[in-house]
Amino acid sequence: MATLIFNGSLTQFTNGQTECEVHAKNIKSLLGEIREKFPRLSPLIESEGFAIAIDGEIFQDIWFAPISDSSEVHLIPPIGGG
Amino acid sequence: MNDMTQTNLQKDLKIVGTRPLRPDGADKVTGRALFGADKSLPNMLVGRVLRSPHAHAKIISIDTKAAEALPGVKAVITSKDFQDLPSEFVPAGEMMVNFKDMTRNIMAREKVLYEGHTVAAVAAINDAIAEEAMALIKVEYELLPHVMDVEEAEKPNAPLLHDDMITIGVEPAPKKPSNVAKRVEFGFGDLDKGFKEADLIIEKKFSTQPVHQGYIEPHACLASVSEDGQGELWVTTQGPFVVRNFCSKILGMSTSQIRVTASEIGGGFGGKTVIYLEPLALALSRKACRPVKMVMSRQEVLMASGPTSGAKIWVKIGVKKDGRITAGDAVLKFQAGAFQGSPIGPGAMCAFAPYEMTNVRVVGYDIVVNRPKVAAYRAPGGPISEYAVESVMDEIAQKLNLDPLELRLKNAAKEGTQAPYGPKLGPIGMIETLEAAKAHPHYSAPLGPNQGRGVASGFWFNIGGETCTSININEDGTVGLTLGTPDIGGSRASMAMMAAEELGVPMSTIRPIIGDTSSLGFNFLTGGSRVTFSSGMAVVESVREIIVELRKRAAQLWDVSIEKVEWVSGHARLVGSENPKSLSLRELAEAAGKTGGPIVGGASINATGAGPSLATHIVDVEVDPETGRTTVLRYTAIQDAGKAIHPSYVEGQMQGGAVQGIGWALNEEYVYDDNGKLLNPGFLDYRVPVCSDVPMIDTVIVEVPNPKHPYGVRGVGETPIVPPLAAVSNAVSRATNIRFNELPLSPPRVLAAIESR
Amino acid sequence: MSKKHISTVINGDAMEFLASPEQSLLDILRDELELTGSKEGCGTGDCGACSIMLDGRLVCSCLVLGVEADGKNIDTIEGMGNGSDMHPLQKKFLEHAALQCGICTPGILIAAKALLEKKPDPTEEEVRYWLAGNLCRCTGYDKIVRAVLDTAADMRAA
Numbered sequence: 002m003a004t005l006i007f008n009g010s011l012t013q014f015t016n017g018q019t020e021c022e023v024h025a026k027n028i029k030s031l032l033g034e035i036r037e038k039f040p041r042l043s044p045l046i047e048s049e050g051f052a053i054a055i056d057g058e059i060f061q062d063i064w065f066a067p068i069s070d071s072s073e074v075h076l077i078p079p080i081g082g083g
Numbered sequence: 084m085n086d087m088t089q090t091n092l093q094k095d096l097k098i099v100g101t102r103p104l105r106p107d108g109a110d111k112v113t114g115r116a117l118f119g120a121d122k123s124l125p126n127m128l129v130g131r132v133l134r135s136p137h138a139h140a141k142i143i144s145i146d147t148k149a150a151e152a153l154p155g156v157k158a159v160i161t162s163k164d165f166q167d168l169p170s171e172f173v174p175a176g177e178m179m180v181n182f183k184d185m186t187r188n189i190m191a192r193e194k195v196l197y198e199g200h201t202v203a204a205v206a207a208i209n210d211a212i213a214e215e216a217m218a219l220i221k222v223e224y225e226l227l228p229h230v231m232d233v234e235e236a237e238k239p240n241a242p243l244l245h246d247d248m249i250t251i252g253v254e255p256a257p258k259k260p261s262n263v264a265k266r267v268e269f270g271f272g273d274l275d276k277g278f279k280e281a282d283l284i285i286e287k288k289f290s291t292q293p294v295h296q297g298y299i300e301p302h303a304c305l306a307s308v309s310e311d312g313q314g315e316l317w318v319t320t321q322g323p324f325v326v327r328n329f330c331s332k333i334l335g336m337s338t339s340q341i342r343v344t345a346s347e348i349g350g351g352f353g354g355k356t357v358i359y360l361e362p363l364a365l366a367l368s369r370k371a372c373r374p375v376k377m378v379m380s381r382q383e384v385l386m387a388s389g390p391t392s393g394a395k396i397w398v399k400i401g402v403k404k405d406g407r408i409t410a411g412d413a414v415l416k417f418q419a420g421a422f423q424g425s426p427i428g429p430g431a432m433c434a435f436a437p438y439e440m441t442n443v444r445v446v447g448y449d450i451v452v453n454r455p456k457v458a459a460y461r462a463p464g465g466p467i468s469e470y471a472v473e474s475v476m477d478e479i480a481q482k483l484n485l486d487p488l489e490l491r492l493k494n495a496a497k498e499g500t501q502a503p504y505g506p507k508l509g510p511i512g513m514i515e516t517l518e519a520a521k522a523h524p525h526y527s528a529p530l531g532p533n534q535g536r537g538v539a540s541g542f543w544f545n546i547g548g549e550t551c552t553s554i555n556i557n558e559d560g561t562v563g564l565t566l567g568t569p570d571i572g573g574s575r576a577s578m579a580m581m582a583a584e585e586l587g588v589p590m591s592t593i594r595p596i597i598g599d600t601s602s603l604g605f606n607f608l609t610g611g612s613r614v615t616f617s618s619g620m621a622v623v624e625s626v627r628e629i630i631v632e633l634r635k636r637a638a639q640l641w642d643v644s645i646e647k648v649e650w651v652s653g654h655a656r657l658v659g660s661e662n663p664k665s666l667s668l669r670e671l672a673e674a675a676g677k678t679g680g681p682i683v684g685g686a687s688i689n690a691t692g693a694g695p696s697l698a699t700h701i702v703d704v705e706v707d708p709e710t711g712r713t714t715v716l717r718y719t720a721i722q723d724a725g726k727a728i729h730p731s732y733v734e735g736q737m738q739g740g741a742v743q744g745i746g747w748a749l750n751e752e753y754v755y756d757d758n759g760k761l762l763n764p765g766f767l768d769y770r771v772p773v774c775s776d777v778p779m780i781d782t783v784i785v786e787v788p789n790p791k792h793p794y795g796v797r798g799v800g801e802t803p804i805v806p807p808l809a810a811v812s813n814a815v816s817r818a819t820n821i822r823f824n825e826l827p828l829s830p831p832r833v834l835a836a837i838e839s840r
Numbered sequence: 841m842s843k844k845h846i847s848t849v850i851n852g853d854a855m856e857f858l859a860s861p862e863q864s865l866l867d868i869l870r871d872e873l874e875l876t877g878s879k880e881g882c883g884t885g886d887c888g889a890c891s892i893m894l895d896g897r898l899v900c901s902c903l904v905l906g907v908e909a910d911g912k913n914i915d916t917i918e919g920m921g922n923g924s925d926m927h928p929l930q931k932k933f934l935e936h937a938a939l940q941c942g943i944c945t946p947g948i949l950i951a952a953k954a955l956l957e958k959k960p961d962p963t964e965e966e967v968r969y970w971l972a973g974n975l976c977r978c979t980g981y982d983k984i985v986r987a988v989l990d991t992a993a994d995m996r997a998a
Contacts, residue, residue, distance in 0.1 A: 006505060008269055008270065008271060008504060008505035009267070009268035009269035009270050009271075009444070009445075009504075010252055010266065010267055010268035010269075010446075013252075013253070013254040014254055019271075041254070045251070045252070047172070048172045048179070048251065049172070049179060049251070050172070050179040054505065054506035056506075056507070057506045057507045057508060057509050058509070058691060058692055058791070059506070059544070059546075059691065059693070060691050061546070061547075061548065061691075062548075062549075062689070063689050063691060066691070073506070073507070075504075075505035075506045076505075077432070077504055077505055077506070078267070078428040078429075078432070079179065079428075080428075080429055080432075080544050080546055080611070081356075081426070081429070081459060081463065081546070081610070081611060082353070082459060082462070082463065082544075082545070082546050082610045082611020082612060082613065082801060083296075083352055083353025083354075083356070083459035083460050083461040083462060083463050083610055083611070083801055
């Protein structure tokens with residue numbers, strides 16, 4: 002199972018939990034799993050949009066990036082640029 | 084997602100890494116190149132914008148009757164001509180856009196929220212009539228108190244810009260509306276423990292002013308909507324596809340009804356990623372059934388288009404005697420302008436990103452004020468937060484009597500470091516840029532009286548995103564390459580170079596163009612330092628696809644299987660035969676009709692794997708103790724490019740970013756009067772650096788390849804504006820022996836500090 | 841007010857136009873004569889993107905009225921080459937990658953040419969002060985200054 006880690010203010014919405022195990026094998030199912038486990042994160046994800054970092058590589062608006070059992074996964078805000 | 088590892092890093096490269104002439108060069112030095120304002124159409128009207136003279140006011144009524152009745156006036160529009168849109172965050176490329184705000188920024192509805200806010204627009208047969216018409220529009224305002232500063236705006240009794248704004252990111256959600264749009268927080272570890280371990284703690288407040296991107300070409304567009312609803316838009320923009328999507332939503336048109344062609348773009352730096360005139364020109368054209376051209380004046384650009392945020396920043400860093408950081412804490416308050424959306428997220432994420440932190444926290448607030456809505460500006464957010472952190476780092480170095488580069492080396496982030504925003508970093512070049520700075524002769528050159536040397540480092544993420552390109556082998560074997568990301572600083576050259584390298588042909592046989600929105604699938608905009616990275620990836624993938632097709636055609640001609648054909652130096656070759664057969668690209672192109680039709684290819688990707696680019700800058704300044712004026716004597720910019728495809732244009736990005744940063748540090752600032760009216764809306768007194776203000780900008784390109792790009796590219800455009808603010812401020816602080824914590828370091832501010840020393 | 845008939849020589853060709861009293865020469869060039877190589881960055885003489893030569897004098901065409909051009913010689917970026925080849929400055933700007941977006945380039949080339957005609961051997965400082973009226977936001981000026989100095993050296997050697 003991969004490890005999902007919450008940083009900073011996100012822990013407000015996870016009852017202070019900073020990490021959890023996830024079964025998801027890709028980002029799409031990860032987002033589903035997050036919504037289910039942490040429903041209070043849901044509206045934030047909807048309104049803000051989120052990027053997923055899998056082992057340091059950032060994926061924005063991409064569903065089918067694979068997550069392996071040993072992956073470390075982070076939920077981070079999307080990054081734009083100038 | 085793409086699977087493109089650095090297959091070419093070890094290869095002997097013929098074109099990538101050289102400095103050929105750019106394909107669009109001749110047009111640009113002869114005046115042929117057509118920019119936003121350079122195109123006209125028959126029967127064209129002139130569009131002009133009526134703007135709010137007030138910083139904050141309720142719109143009671145707008146009477147356009149007299150203007151409409153004026154002979155020569157063909158259309159007048161107000162917010163009544165635009166549907167209202169609900170508060171809904173919609174992904175637009177990689178940005179989240181709230182269309183309720185966007186439609187109100189395009190055209191004020193209930194209130195005007197800053198001086199220069201659009202209240203109406205006019206299309207007329209000439210400028211003089213348009214001007215006269217605007218004077219005939221009667222707008223009745225009810226003035227409201229205004230607020231310009233973040234610390235004033237967050238007070239409970241501050242004038243409210245939006246009475247429905249509930250702070251996002253706070254749990255439980257506040258009951259009452261405020262001007263604080265959003266709170267973000269990043270970090271990990273135990274701050275109390277970290278600060279307890281520290282031998283030295285420095286805590287300081289900083290402030291920076293909003294600064295404008297300052298592109299020399301004002302916003303401009305030419306719209307033509309015909310009676311059947313088909314629209315054409317010629318516009319100077321970083322993202323024609325994004326413009327199309329924004330406009331279609333705001334105007335209630337389908338995307339296929341709007342075809343957007345990006346003109347040559349006269350600078351953007353992030354400021355041309357959003358829309359201002361475009362939906363107005365389309366709406367006026369739709370109403371008048373004639374083409375409408377709109378061009379902003381410089382005054383309008385400065386009054387009404389987005390600068391980046393001004394900010395208040397608080398930073399606290401604890402270190403051991405040896406310089407090792409034990410804890411870092413920061414609070415950032417960014418001006419969003421009239422609508423939410425400052426770069427507070429990336430600003431907060433970047434603040435401590437050059438360093439390996441064990442205990443770190445950054446809290447950020449996005450705060451609305453009665454100023455134009457901010458837009459992206461080169462590494463949005465990064466220069467502001469990193470300026471404060473890098474200033475404190477310099478003070479720490481001085482207090483501990485450490486070399487500022489050694490202090491940074493001791494704490495430098497590297498591959499595997501957990502970034503303050505969570506994930507572990509891949510290979511990055513922080514240490515390499517610091518080592519290069521240490522070794523550079525500039526760093527050990529002697530200094531004279533009243534002179535000081537400052538250094539600072541900078542981090543920026545870089546992004547990938549949706550990208551689409553197409554490629555055609557012409558009948559004579561030359562190549563057409565169509566790209567969807569506007570070329571803002573030489574990207575047609577780097578794309579043609581990568582295509583030529585892959586295909587094994589001379590670069591001169593490749594003609595790269597920027598396609599319009601009907602010629603390609605969606606492309607996210609030119610921004611986030613993503614073009615050489617993402618479009619480069621798509622180009623490489625297109626070429627690889629077309630090479631497969633070329634091998635197939637050759638296999639057919641030779642009656643062998645495709646595995647028997649390899650592609651070498653622009654030729655198909657038969658593998659393993661005694662008399663190796665060969666077909667050139669030209670021969671294959673000439674036979675295309677007989678072997679199955681035109682040889683075309685393309686790629687459509689959502690690029691990931693962009694690698695952060697780190698930089699370290701060194702600057703020497705001299706401060707005149709009589710006037711407080713700072714002269715930049717010498718400047719060296721060192722940056723990890725991953726791989727420089729065209730080194731001249733990489734250097735150009737580094738030099739240009741450094742000088743924009745010098746402007747931010749020394750001069751640029753908006754001056755508002757007590758009524759919230761801008762006093763310096765022009766280049767005379769909104770002073771960007773001129774040629775005589777700066778020395779040569781020496782560059783050192785460090786190459787720590789990005790393993791996710793076929794040539795190791797990281798993206799270089801944004802990072803160069805991150806270090807200069809602190810580098811210059813640190814240099815001035817060392818030259819004067821006064822610690823400065825406010826920008827810009829304009830002569831009056833520096834002189835006042837010297838005199839009260 | 842009625843328009844005035846103006847006769848000029850532009851890039852060596854006799855050209856006539858009608859100018860309203862308030863129309864700038866830049867507007868005439870761009871809007872009436874379709875010579876859009878001269879750019880408007882500010883309209884107040886601060887950015888130099890509209891630089892042209894008027895009777896051999898370097899001016900911001902946004903600060904000159906169209907009617908003032910009567911009987912005068914005008915040189916714009918469109919006439920900088922010799923008809924079959926680019927001017928050495930134009931070539932050097934490409935060689936040195938002295939442009940990124942290119943919007944300031946026509947004005948800078950016109951100004952640099954005026955400098956080299958006056959002073960074939962300028963110092964770096966002289967180039968910097970001469971070009972101080974031409975804003976460039978992309979390049980940080982480094983490669984522009986180098987291109988001008990390099991052109992000067994080549995032209996002296998020629």
